[in-house]
Amino acid sequence: MAENLLIPRLAIIGVGLIGGSLSLALKEAGAVGEVVGCGRGKPNLERAVELGVIDRYTRDPATAVADADLIFLATPVKTLGTVTQELLPGLKAGAILTDGGSVKGEVVSMIEPLLPDGVHFVPGHPIAGTEKSGAEAAFSTLYRGKRCILTPTVNTDSQALKLVEKMWQIAGSEVVQMSLEKHDKILAAISHLPHMVAYSLVNAVGSYDHYEANILEFSAGGFRDFTRIASSDPVMWRDIAETNRDALLEMMEQFEIFFGELKADIAEGSGEKLFEFFLRSKQLRDAIL
Amino acid sequence: MAENLLIPRLAIIGVGLIGGSLSLALKEAGAVGEVVGCGRGKPNLERAVELGVIDRYTRDPATAVADADLIFLATPVKTLGTVTQELLPGLKAGAILTDGGSVKGEVVSMIEPLLPDGVHFVPGHPIAGTEKSGAEAAFSTLYRGKRCILTPTVNTDSQALKLVEKMWQIAGSEVVQMSLEKHDKILAAISHLPHMVAYSLVNAVGSYDHYEANILEFSAGGFRDFTRIASSDPVMWRDIAETNRDALLEMMEQFEIFFGELKADIAEGSGEKLFEFFLRSKQLRDAIL
Numbered sequence: 420m421a422e423n424l425l426i427p428r429l430a431i432i433g434v435g436l437i438g439g440s441l442s443l444a445l446k447e448a449g450a451v452g453e454v455v456g457c458g459r460g461k462p463n464l465e466r467a468v469e470l471g472v473i474d475r476y477t478r479d480p481a482t483a484v485a486d487a488d489l490i491f492l493a494t495p496v497k498t499l500g501t502v503t504q505e506l507l508p509g510l511k512a513g514a515i516l517t518d519g520g521s522v523k524g525e526v527v528s529m530i531e532p533l534l535p536d537g538v539h540f541v542p543g544h545p546i547a548g549t550e551k552s553g554a555e556a557a558f559s560t561l562y563r564g565k566r567c568i569l570t571p572t573v574n575t576d577s578q579a580l581k582l583v584e585k586m587w588q589i590a591g592s593e594v595v596q597m598s599l600e601k602h603d604k605i606l607a608a609i610s611h612l613p614h615m616v617a618y619s620l621v622n623a624v625g626s627y628d629h630y631e632a633n634i635l636e637f638s639a640g641g642f643r644d645f646t647r648i649a650s651s652d653p654v655m656w657r658d659i660a661e662t663n664r665d666a667l668l669e670m671m672e673q674f675e676i677f678f679g680e681l682k683a684d685i686a687e688g689s690g691e692k693l694f695e696f697f698l699r700s701k702q703l704r705d706a707i708l
Numbered sequence: 709m710a711e712n713l714l715i716p717r718l719a720i721i722g723v724g725l726i727g728g729s730l731s732l733a734l735k736e737a738g739a740v741g742e743v744v745g746c747g748r749g750k751p752n753l754e755r756a757v758e759l760g761v762i763d764r765y766t767r768d769p770a771t772a773v774a775d776a777d778l779i780f781l782a783t784p785v786k787t788l789g790t791v792t793q794e795l796l797p798g799l800k801a802g803a804i805l806t807d808g809g810s811v812k813g814e815v816v817s818m819i820e821p822l823l824p825d826g827v828h829f830v831p832g833h834p835i836a837g838t839e840k841s842g843a844e845a846a847f848s849t850l851y852r853g854k855r856c857i858l859t860p861t862v863n864t865d866s867q868a869l870k871l872v873e874k875m876w877q878i879a880g881s882e883v884v885q886m887s888l889e890k891h892d893k894i895l896a897a898i899s900h901l902p903h904m905v906a907y908s909l910v911n912a913v914g915s916y917d918h919y920e921a922n923i924l925e926f927s928a929g930g931f932r933d934f935t936r937i938a939s940s941d942p943v944m945w946r947d948i949a950e951t952n953r954d955a956l957l958e959m960m961e962q963f964e965i966f967f968g969e970l971k972a973d974i975a976e977g978s979g980e981k982l983f984e985f986f987l988r989s990k991q992l993r994d995a996i997l
Binding site for chain 2: 546566568595605608609610612613615616617618619620621622623624625626627634635636637641642643644645646647648649650651652653654656657660661664667668670671672673674675676677678681682684685686688690693694696697698699700701703704705706707
């Protein structure tokens with residue numbers, strides 16, 4: 420093993436799109452030595468080895484992390500506490516633990532209290548993904564040009580933070596640091612709220628379909644594009660909705676205020692207010708193109 | 709001019725994406741003779757001639773429709789009544805008028821009472837579009853593989869209906885007939901409601917940005933894709949919101965019921981209900997892929 424490897428041994432807990440893509444990116448960059456995968460589903464792990472996403476696998480977390488320099492937790496948010504408990508006995512001194520969970524407050528409060536001295540945790544969240552899942556879906560360029568948010572706490576080791584930052588930069592991401600509170604609010608706004616809206620929209624239109632036959636058949640590309648995110652993994656989103664509850668409810672209420680204002684403008688038939696409402700949105704949207 | 713042309717002379721009122729693309733499709737198929745364009749903006753009309761979207765133009769509707777066999781109204785929904793009044797004096801006996809308006813109830817009630825005997829109106833709506841506008845945005849394959857809904861009324865001439873149907877088929881569309889009431893409900897569900905939701909979402913997140921700096925900067929591809937439709941023309945959407953008010957308000961209330969249910973499930977922390985809600989949506993969405 421070369422001396423200058425960033426991560427001589429990497430353990431990926433949860434070998435899906437997120438974990439698998441990080442492994443592929445680091446392998447492609449020559450930044451890792453051996454990659455050990457760990458997960459529940461044997462067929463997925465075997466496929467991951469076949470595809471070169473990981474080098475070998477075990478289904479026992481404590482075995483997976485033995486001698487690992489860095490451990491990437493990429494299982495669903497709600498499992499991160501349990502998974503951490505399971506892998507603790509195998510951790511070597513100085514090991515760095517990081518994660519890809521979409522909610523940071525809850526994750527930090529689950530993991531930090533469990534860790535012994537000399538094991539470092541760096542909470543992280545790469546803002547990337549597709550609607551696909553499993554090792555098959557992983558690809559080395561998933562993180563390229565994307566942002567990765569790290570949310571260090573008062574307990575975070577600065578050397579460990581630097582290494583994790585370097586790792587994401589090698590994977591092609593722009594790394595940003597912020598407080599976990601800010602992270603959870605921003606994500607509630609730009610990701611969690613849109614998903615709630617899309618899920619509600621599809622359910623509303625789909626249920627209307629029961630008495631107005633085949634309504635969804637008429638949906639043009641616009642509807643399909645708009646509702647693409649309503650196809651995301653229900654388990655992952657259940658977990659996010661549960662773990663980022665307060666920030667999400669706040670944003671949902673924010674949305675309801677604007678939606679209610681628009682509804683009132685429509686009921687009132689106020690063309691001027693409607694124009695203003697749509698124009699303001701168009702301007703905000705065009706500014707982020 | 710060949711004898712077997714479907715439309716020896718075509719007049720396009722409003723030479724933008726919708727009108728211009730129909731003209732290009734019919735020209736490419738050799739189904740039209742001369743195409744006369746009519747609109748307000750001279751630079752756009754001149755550009756349309758340059759690009760071969762139309763053969764010549766006039767800014768006077770009555771002149772534009774002189775000797776025209778078919779007139780396609782592609783100006784904003786709310787202008788259709790006025791435009792029809794303006795072009796009436798120029799119409800020849802047997803002329804067929806059709807439109808591309810996104811709302812059919814209001815359009816029919818504006819146009820039908822104005823027409824003299826021997827002039828035929830076929831209300832239509834090609835379900836296609838992009839966020840772009842103007843003659844520059846027109847392209848001949850816009851309608852290919854898309855649906856076009858025709859909503860004949862008791863007054864609609866069956867021969868005129870057949871010709872308009874044939875015209876859209878030549879442009880590449882699948883033509884479907886239904887009542888205007890059904891059209892307006894379906895469109896409220898699959899197009900107008902999603903736009904109201906997207907506009908509200910961008911306004912909600914954008915206004916939150918005022919005190920949580922640069923929130924939109926973090927928006928990943930998902931947010932950008934999801935809110936693409938919030939970039940649509942504010943005038944067009946003001947008109948749609950005004951003219952399809954009742955069906956739209958009904959669908960907005962339908963949406964609020966589901967969004968409210970989801971909010972209650974999140975507040976309650978009911979993982980099972982959340983999972984069911986997301987799964988139902990995913991299944992509905994995946995069925996229209």
